[in-house]
Amino acid sequence: MSTISLMKDTVRVVLEKKQLHNVVAKVGLVLDISGSMRALYKNGTVQKVVERILAVASQFDDDGALDVWVYDNEFSRLPAVTEKDFVDYVNQRILADDSIHKYGRNDEPKVMKDVLQKYLTEEPSELPVFLVFINDGGCKSGIKKFIVNSSIQPIFWQFVGIGDSNFDVLQKLDTMEGRFVDNANFFHFDDIEQVSDDELYDRLLDEFPLWLKEARAKGILK
16 A cells, blocks of 8 residues: 555656646547557556556545556456555456457447447546556557547546657647547556656646646536
C-alpha cells in the first residue's frame, strides 16, 4: 500500500497545481492486449500502469474505483479495480482468465463503443469521465467517428502511446475536425517504465482542465 500512497501524494500535488483538486470524475482505463503487448503484460509493466492510473482514480473518482477494459480484435470489460484488490490484478483478472481474448490484432472501435455504452447508456451521469487509453501503435482510423460523435458528451479521451511503433492516427487528434469541443489528447513514451510519476501525471492531466473549462462553457457539464 505504501507505493500506492506515494503515487496518490504525487497525484495530489499535480491536481493542486492544475487546479483540479475539487473535481469529481469517473475514471476508466483501456489497455491494449494485442500481440505486441505480450512482453509488457508478462514483465509487470501493465500491472504498474494499472496501479499508477488507480492512484488518479483514488483522487478523482466518485467511488475510488478504476473501470478497466482490455482489447485486441475483441474486448473485455473487467471488474473495476480498487485499493483493496489491485495487488496482482493483471495476473489474476487478465492473464489467468481464459475467457479474455489476448494477443490478437488491435481493433479500437469495438472497445470504444462499449466504453460509450457503459458511461452514456448504462450509467448516465452528470459527472465527467476521464478515460485513459493505452495503445502501443497501429491504432485504427475508425476511432475518429467515436471521438467526433462523443464530443458533445461528458467524456475526455486521453490516449497514451507506449513503445516505438506507428502512432500516425493518434498524432492527428489535435487537428481532428468536426468536434463540438476538443475532447481528446495524445502523448507518447518510448518506455513508460522510465517515466517518473511526476512526469506521467503532469502529462496525463495536461489537457483535461482545458476540456473541463470548455465543456462547462458549452453546456456539456454543469
